[in-house]
Amino acid sequence: MSTTNPQSDAASAVVDTATTPVARARARRRSKHRRRVANVAGLMAGLVLTGALYSVFSPAQAAPAEGTESAAEAAGRELYDRSCISCHGANLEGVPNRGPSLIGVGEASVYFQVHTGRMPLVRQEADAADKPAVFSDEEIDQLMAYVQANGGGPTLPSGDLRDGDVAEGGELFRLNCASCHNFVGEGGALSSGKAAPSLTDSNDLEIYTAMLTGPENMPVFGDNQLTPEEKRAIVNYVQTIGEQADPGGAGIGRVGPVAEGLVIWVVGIGVLMFGIFWMGSKA
Amino acid sequence: MAATATAPGAPTTRLGKTATEIDDRLIVAGPLRRTLNKVFPDHWSFLLGEIALYSFIIALISGTYLTFFFDASMREVVYDGSYAPLRGVEMSAAYDSALNLSFDVRGGLFMRQVHHWAALLFVASIVVHLLRVFFTGAFRRPRETNWIIGVVMLVLALLMGVTGYTLPDDLLSGTGLRIISAIILSVPVIGTWAHWAVFGGDFVGELIIGRFYIAHVLIIPAILLALIAVHLLLLVKQKHAQFPGPGRTEHNVVGNRLFPTFAAKATGLLFIVFGVVAALGGLVQINPFWLWGPYNPAQVSAASQPDWYILFLDGSTRIFPAWDINLPGDYTIPALFWPTVVVAGAMFTVLALYPVIERKLSGDTASHHLLQRPRDVPVRTSLGMMGLTFYGVLMLSGGNDVFADKFDVSLNAMTWFGRLGVVVLPPIVYAITYRICLGLQMHDREVLEHGIETGVIRRLPHGEFIEVHQPLGPVDDHGHGVLAYGGAPVPKKMNQIGGARRAVRGFFKPIEEPSQVELEQGREGRGLAAADEARELTSSGRPSEGGRPQEPRD
Numbered sequence: 001m002s003t004t005n006p007q008s009d010a011a012s013a014v015v016d017t018a019t020t021p022v023a024r025a026r027a028r029r030r031s032k033h034r035r036r037v038a039n040v041a042g043l044m045a046g047l048v049l050t051g052a053l054y055s056v057f058s059p060a061q062a063a064p065a066e067g068t069e070s071a072a073e074a075a076g077r078e079l080y081d082r083s084c085i086s087c088h089g090a091n092l093e094g095v096p097n098r099g100p101s102l103i104g105v106g107e108a109s110v111y112f113q114v115h116t117g118r119m120p121l122v123r124q125e126a127d128a129a130d131k132p133a134v135f136s137d138e139e140i141d142q143l144m145a146y147v148q149a150n151g152g153g154p155t156l157p158s159g160d161l162r163d164g165d166v167a168e169g170g171e172l173f174r175l176n177c178a179s180c181h182n183f184v185g186e187g188g189a190l191s192s193g194k195a196a197p198s199l200t201d202s203n204d205l206e207i208y209t210a211m212l213t214g215p216e217n218m219p220v221f222g223d224n225q226l227t228p229e230e231k232r233a234i235v236n237y238v239q240t241i242g243e244q245a246d247p248g249g250a251g252i253g254r255v256g257p258v259a260e261g262l263v264i265w266v267v268g269i270g271v272l273m274f275g276i277f278w279m280g281s282k283a
Numbered sequence: 284m285a286a287t288a289t290a291p292g293a294p295t296t297r298l299g300k301t302a303t304e305i306d307d308r309l310i311v312a313g314p315l316r317r318t319l320n321k322v323f324p325d326h327w328s329f330l331l332g333e334i335a336l337y338s339f340i341i342a343l344i345s346g347t348y349l350t351f352f353f354d355a356s357m358r359e360v361v362y363d364g365s366y367a368p369l370r371g372v373e374m375s376a377a378y379d380s381a382l383n384l385s386f387d388v389r390g391g392l393f394m395r396q397v398h399h400w401a402a403l404l405f406v407a408s409i410v411v412h413l414l415r416v417f418f419t420g421a422f423r424r425p426r427e428t429n430w431i432i433g434v435v436m437l438v439l440a441l442l443m444g445v446t447g448y449t450l451p452d453d454l455l456s457g458t459g460l461r462i463i464s465a466i467i468l469s470v471p472v473i474g475t476w477a478h479w480a481v482f483g484g485d486f487v488g489e490l491i492i493g494r495f496y497i498a499h500v501l502i503i504p505a506i507l508l509a510l511i512a513v514h515l516l517l518l519v520k521q522k523h524a525q526f527p528g529p530g531r532t533e534h535n536v537v538g539n540r541l542f543p544t545f546a547a548k549a550t551g552l553l554f555i556v557f558g559v560v561a562a563l564g565g566l567v568q569i570n571p572f573w574l575w576g577p578y579n580p581a582q583v584s585a586a587s588q589p590d591w592y593i594l595f596l597d598g599s600t601r602i603f604p605a606w607d608i609n610l611p612g613d614y615t616i617p618a619l620f621w622p623t624v625v626v627a628g629a630m631f632t633v634l635a636l637y638p639v640i641e642r643k644l645s646g647d648t649a650s651h652h653l654l655q656r657p658r659d660v661p662v663r664t665s666l667g668m669m670g671l672t673f674y675g676v677l678m679l680s681g682g683n684d685v686f687a688d689k690f691d692v693s694l695n696a697m698t699w700f701g702r703l704g705v706v707v708l709p710p711i712v713y714a715i716t717y718r719i720c721l722g723l724q725m726h727d728r729e730v731l732e733h734g735i736e737t738g739v740i741r742r743l744p745h746g747e748f749i750e751v752h753q754p755l756g757p758v759d760d761h762g763h764g765v766l767a768y769g770g771a772p773v774p775k776k777m778n779q780i781g782g783a784r785r786a787v788r789g790f791f792k793p794i795e796e797p798s799q800v801e802l803e804q805g806r807e808g809r810g811l812a813a814a815d816e817a818r819e820l821t822s823s824g825r826p827s828e829g830g831r832p833q834e835p836r837d
Binding site: 126165166167168170171174175178179180181182183184186187188189190191192193195196237240241244246247248249250251252254255256257258259260261263264265267268269271272275276277279280 | 325326327328330331334367368369370371372385386392396399400403404407408411454455548551552555556559560563565566567568569570571574575576579581582583584585586587588589590591594681682683684685687688691692693694695696
């Protein structure tokens with residue numbers, strides 16, 4: 001409301017001094033000045049009005065504790081300031097050579113990174129290793145709310161994440177994922193110490209958000225590359241074969257010929273050597 | 284064996300009469316008796332080749348069962364079997380029938396797993412058998428032919444494996460097939476022609492499964508069977524080589540007759556091999572191709588590997604630098620040519636020609652029927668270890684992505700380990716092996732010269748402590764054993780020569796009854812019993828003591 005004061009002062013001054021030429025000239029200058037001041041005031045009023053309208057109509061959470069921030073966001077901000085700020089910066093803008101900007105990554109990315117324990121990072125290296133999550137589910141929700149509110153980006157999916165055709169999911173998985181994650185999601189090595197992790201311990205939401213946000217070295221499979229239905233089919237396939245028993249006996253890691261070669265040499269040849277030693281000792 | 288009963292006069296029993304009638308017509312009694320009386324030396328390492336033979340038999344039998352259900356065709360079908368995650372997927376009839384064979388045929392999955400495990404065991408036991416023959420010098424004249432036949436059989440076994448690996452037409456085997464196609468194409472000049480001959484086109488195409496099938500079930504097994512027959516006939520004709528030892532010479536074979544002892548042992552081993560393969564087939568899953576999915580040229584999986592016996596070629600390819608040779612005229616020799624065709628060709632050529640190479644190097648052209656212990660031929664042993672190291676590094680590199688992933692090592696580090704290791708490690712292993720061989724030999728000679736350490740410490744009157752040594756035979760004036768070094772195992776512990784009084788039957792090592800041994804040796808005038816009076820020694824056998832046997836002086 002203080003912005004209206006200079007306008008009212010100027011108006012009263014113009015009425016008093018409009019007689020002499022000098023006064024007129026001064027008045028002209030004043031009226032020019034007045035117009036300029038009026039423009040500024042109008043702009044300021046418009047901005048304030050827009051801000052007020054925005055704060056009324058914007059989808060902010062209920063019970064604004066400090067102006068526009070929800071309780072969850074505030075808690076998230078606190079967690080962020082404690083655990084993330086040193087690498088991702090005070091305004092999610094990132095710190096050169098430490099951490100990327102979080103503007104636009106969205107809550108999906110926060111969920112994947114924090115829920116798999118990749119963030120907070122232990123140290124800078126080729127890959128962020130997954131480990132037991134540092135934050136509780138509630139804290140992860142708060143961090144998600146904070147980053148989503150301040151940076152925006154992809155949001156978490158809802159509904160049944162396995163709602164897709166398993167055979168189609170298999171085809172899509174072999175086409176898009178197997179080249180790094182292996183046929184069955186056992187994971188595999190990438191260059192220079194990087195690795196595509198095993199999917200055996202991942203939950204549905206982690207797999208989905210990983211596709212959505214492309215963490216670490218993984219490409220982003222946005223909704224234009226793989227539709228939400230296709231993502232759900234892939235999640236369904238990965239989880240189905242992950243839970244499926246091995247009909248042939250011990251799965252030996254499901255990594256194929258390397259493990260099989262190890263078994264035939266250690267178990268097969270080992271047992272038979274034992275056998276022929278034993279036969280050799282029976283004269 | 285009534286057929287060989289040769290009682291004087293006419294046989295009286297019905298069985299005997301039948302046998303005589305048969306012999307009258309076929310004249311089999313003589314050869315049969317000679318065969319059944321064949322003597323096989325008694326050493327565990329001579330059973331290794333048998334393991335290969337038996338696993339081949341298992342693979343033949345189980346494979347025959349599989350052919351009843353397998354459809355070697357690349358016709359496109361849509362899967363509609365029991366395995367839900369593939370239902371509705373387009374695939375070749377080969378993959379479809381392999382899936383049905385695994386899920387809808389009774390015992391099919393078990394038989395397929397038995398077949399695959401038997402195949403892996405077949406190659407593995409061939410390799411172990413080959414190592415035994417190599418390191419003991421069993422390939423020397425007159426057995427060079429059998430060595431070369433053995434190497435050819437090894438190569439055929441690898442081809443057998445490769446063609447079998449390809450048949451299910453899943454994503455893994457299809458990837459392998461694509462690599463085979465690339466290897467054939469990489470051969471200069473004849474590559475494209477050879478590719479056309481094998482695949483019938485520019486690409487892998489649709490003929491190949493049928494062709495590989497015939498090669499796998501008919502052509503290669505037939506050649507292998509014929510070669511096995513020749514291998515065994517030569518073995519019988521040339522007689523078995525044996526390790527040196529008491530009573531064993533270049534002109535005899537000491538061991539058990541084919542019938543009944545050796546036949547019983549061989550049958551026992553057959554059942555053991557059957558048991559091990561069946562246990563693996565029933566308990567450990569192998570090549571679960573329903574997880575791999577049908578082959579699709581657009582798809583590939585991380586950690587796509589061949590079976591272990593081809594892993595060394597995969598490894599050599601992985602570590603070989605990308606050195607394409609671009610010749611004028613738009614002609615390229617791809618880098619792939621060197622680590623696959625050239626390396627494999629060189630390895631098997633050297634292996635096959637090794638008897639000739641050794642003959643040239645050592646100038647030893649005599650016939651040998653006594654084997655050598657690896658320590659007694661340090662150069663050959665070290666060369667063999669060198670070759671094994673080379674092969675081992677290649678094999679490790681073939682699985683380098685799996686090792687990198689499982690042990691958290693950088694894949695680049697693994698690649699460079701392979702590149703450097705394949706050059707640096709073999710010479711190091713050569714030097715170490717050479718020293719170990721000499722050391723083992725020296726120790727044998729030392730025991731022959733000074734006797735076995737008894738562990739008994741004596742204090743001499745002037746205060747010196749000595750350990751009493753037990754000579755293995757008569758000693759000379761200096762107290763040194765007079766037994767010559769014969770390349771046979773030397774006992775190194777007292778209870779190996781009956782020091783434990785009572786015979787202890789070991790699980791792995793037969794410990795002969797001392798009384799039996801001594802009786803025999805006393806009769807033959809050699810060994811410990813023959814020099815009884817010289818055995819009660821208390822000296823350390825050193826020349827400083829005059830080396831003479833002394834009575835205890837304490």
